[in-house]
Amino acid sequence: MEDQRKYGSDAIGVLVMSYGTPESLDQVEAYYTHIRRGKPPTAEQLDDLVRRYEKIVGGFFPLRRNTDRQVEALQATLDREYPDLKFVCYQGLKHAAPFIEDGVRAMAADGITRAVGVVLAPHYSSMSVGGYVKRAQAAAEEVGVAMSFVESYHLHPKLIEALADRVRRALKKFTEVDAEEVKVLFTAHSLPERILQMNDPYPEQLLETSRAVAERTGVTDWQFAWQSAGQTGEKWLGPDVLEELERLHSEEGVDYALVCPIGFVSDHLEVLYDLDIEAQALAGKLGLHLERTEMLNTEPLYMETLADVVRGKVVEAGVGS
Ligand SMILES: CC1=C(CCC(=O)O)c2cc3nc(cc4[nH]c(cc5[nH]c(cc1n2)c(C)c5CCC(=O)O)c(CCC(=O)O)c4C)C(CCC(=O)O)=C3C
Numbered sequence: 001m002e003d004q005r006k007y008g009s010d011a012i013g014v015l016v017m018s019y020g021t022p023e024s025l026d027q028v029e030a031y032y033t034h035i036r037r038g039k040p041p042t043a044e045q046l047d048d049l050v051r052r053y054e055k056i057v058g059g060f061f062p063l064r065r066n067t068d069r070q071v072e073a074l075q076a077t078l079d080r081e082y083p084d085l086k087f088v089c090y091q092g093l094k095h096a097a098p099f100i101e102d103g104v105r106a107m108a109a110d111g112i113t114r115a116v117g118v119v120l121a122p123h124y125s126s127m128s129v130g131g132y133v134k135r136a137q138a139a140a141e142e143v144g145v146a147m148s149f150v151e152s153y154h155l156h157p158k159l160i161e162a163l164a165d166r167v168r169r170a171l172k173k174f175t176e177v178d179a180e181e182v183k184v185l186f187t188a189h190s191l192p193e194r195i196l197q198m199n200d201p202y203p204e205q206l207l208e209t210s211r212a213v214a215e216r217t218g219v220t221d222w223q224f225a226w227q228s229a230g231q232t233g234e235k236w237l238g239p240d241v242l243e244e245l246e247r248l249h250s251e252e253g254v255d256y257a258l259v260c261p262i263g264f265v266s267d268h269l270e271v272l273y274d275l276d277i278e279a280q281a282l283a284g285k286l287g288l289h290l291e292r293t294e295m296l297n298t299e300p301l302y303m304e305t306l307a308d309v310v311r312g313k314v315v316e317a318g319v320g321s
Pocket residue numbers: 018019020021022032035036049062063120121125127128129189190191192229230231232263267268269270
């Protein structure tokens with residue numbers, strides 16, 4: 001039989017992992033069921049999610065296209081920055097096709113024997129990045145690909161610079177006041193509060209990124225808040241950004257706020273709905289001027305961050321150098 005392998009032993013696979021999103025409204029139910037580990041949502045829960053997607057999609061699901069573009073841009077950045085290494089990028093999504101396991105199998109089918117895994121989320125939690133890594137590692141063992149993983153890159157200087165740049169630009173939108181009058185709220189996806197008992201690094205890494213960006217921009221009036229908590233019956237990390245905006249306005253007289261969602265790297269539901277629609281509606285009701293920093297998407301400094309940490313893993317493993 002003819003050899004189907006595309007690449008020789010010099011190629012290094014890069015499994016670029018991301019959350020995944022439906023590609024059409026009729027896929028929302030299967031997607032939501034996957035997020036809930038096989039348990040279908042109630043009709044009410046499904047309706048609610050479909051309605052949120054309807055408000056942001058405008059005919060397409062932004063995260064689908066953004067992930068494609070990020071992976072293409074990372075490939076181009078790796079080719080440009082490290083022409084001596086032959087990196088080949090594959091997508092592996094947590095809750096949609098191509099799933100993490102599909103990405104690993106595609107690498108193996110192409111003849112890849114060693115690879116680096118990286119998640120399009122800068123902060124490590126056993127419930128987020130840890131879950132991606134576990135699945136990729138299990139699939140890699142099955143098909144005989146040797147993998148190492150980037151666990152976090154939340155203080156990479158180029159990432160901090162990219163975020164700082166966005167904070168500076170967004171602060172300029174408050175033309176009616178000095179930047180010092182604006183409260184900056186760094187946010188990330190909430191997680192169940194039980195991660196605190198697990199000594200999970202997620203909250204501390206998020207604070208470290210917040211501090212670094214604040215320092216870099218000279219912002220002194222900032223705090224951290226959680227967003228997009230699930231309704232699962234158990235307690236999630238707080239304070240929630242919506243409650244915090246309301247409290248800041250009523251108790252501290254805050255009239256100007258900038259939200260900087262450092263836990264996310266792409267325009268998607270949590271940003272385009274939870275912040276741009278839900279939080280903006282609240283701000284409108286309160287009479288508070290709320291702005292949001294732009295997402296990183298294919299920002300070159302972000303792509304260079306990813307390329308650098310991926311290459312770092314290769315150097316660590318002593319291969320290709
Ligand atoms: C830590 C974390 C990140 C950041 C790190 C990373 O990126 O990995 C993240 C990102 C995202 N989360 C996303 C979407 C959703 N997450 C949900 C539900 C949940 N997220 C959780 C955690 C996280 N999620 C958890 C613990 C649940 C509860 C699950 C359960 O029931 O046990 C639900 C269900 C309904 C709801 O709760 O809203 C949806 C629709 C999208 C895609 C948006 C789009 O398609 O544009 C993105 C990027």
